[in-house]
Amino acid sequence: MHTSSVALWAVAAAAALCVAPACASIPCVCQEPARTECSDHEKTSVQPDDICPGSTAWIFCDNRLTALPRSADERLEELDVARNRIADASDELRALRGLRRLDVAHNSLQHLRFLPEECALTHLDASGNRVAALDGPLAGCARLEELLLSGNRLRTLSADAFAAMGSLAHLSLAQNPLRALQPGVFRALASLRTLNLRAADLEALPDGAFAGLGALRMLDLEDNHFRTVTRAAFQGLTALSDLHLCNNHIAELPADAFREVQNLSSLYMDNNELTRLPAGLLAGLPLAELWVRSNRLEQLPALSDCCGPLRLAAFDGNRVAAPDEAALRGLLAALLREGEGAETASLNGNPVRVDALAWAARAPDVALRAVADDCHCGTLATGRAAITLCVEVECGRGASWANWVEAVRAAAQNGV
Ligand SMILES: *[C@@H]1O[C@H](CO)[C@@H](O)[C@H](O)[C@H]1NC(C)=O
8 A cells, every 4th residue: 555645645736737648657646535536547557556545435437447456445435447448357346345336337348247246336337348148246236226237238138137126226228239128127126216228229118018117217218119119018107207219110109008107297209200199198197298309290189188287399390281270279278287487389390381370360369479580480379388380381572471470360361
């Protein structure tokens, strides 16, 4: 260990004046409480002299380490070696029964068999490695609250992969080539609040895929290859409030798809291939946000039976040409249901025909407002709720109206 911590504090002060890369050998810095801060020091290995005496947190991220520190102190509680070049690790950390936080993200590790035998870890970030299987010591990490494994090479998850992890609150398996999930694989995770399965090459969700996840609040399934999702897949997700389904190939949804997720407040379905949202799909859901941009919707969903204090609904980039009066009124009503802010819905980037809005020009409770500097776009408003719509009209040149409002009024006068 180091000769004296006083000397170390002194060099630490001097080191702050030094500018990399001329200072490749600047010493690590001792920080209160008990922390060795040595990130971005161009180190190729951890030497005993690098470690502040008595420190229980060692921060060695962004170096060029090729191995985990061999000299690790048994009292070590936190080790951060993210973004190094560690490819091989065997049993360097096996004796560290006090280790709580371990960050080995963005190295080249192929397995996690170096984890402490008596695993007390609460946080493990092993994202961005080459881990192909979850086996061995990980199963003994019963106190884990956060487990981040995104960007690895996991192809399968064994049925008991998470068996002992009843305290786990956050799990990320994003960007692994999983392809499929075994039903019930997450069953033991009764405390899990967020599950990230983004870009996991998933083609479909089996019935009961998320069984046991009664505390889950956020489920991220973006960037997969789903063509649909079913009610049975979401069984047991009674607390779910955020569901991310953007960037899939969902073309059709059964009307009861969301019947099991009765606490859903934010639903994200941008960039799919939906041509319609079936009647009843959103019935009873306490939605605050609904995102269905860049799909192929030809009509808006009826929202009369949906939504909590709806704050935002986005239908931009669809194929709605003649939005139904009842659907637009239902949307305004849903936006007005509760809350105090300016609630908005948008239908920009749809081929809306101006005559489809003629009813609004005649309706005393609907205000038409132009959007500054864009003669195609305006809003239908009732109180603080507004729907932005752009219409397919030729602007200016030779037309008798100057903006959106006049275009809609002209359509109404023409008796359409
Ligand atoms: C439903 O979600 C909200 C957050 O949107 C949360 O406060 C509430 O506790 C959840 N209800 C249940 C039954 O889990």
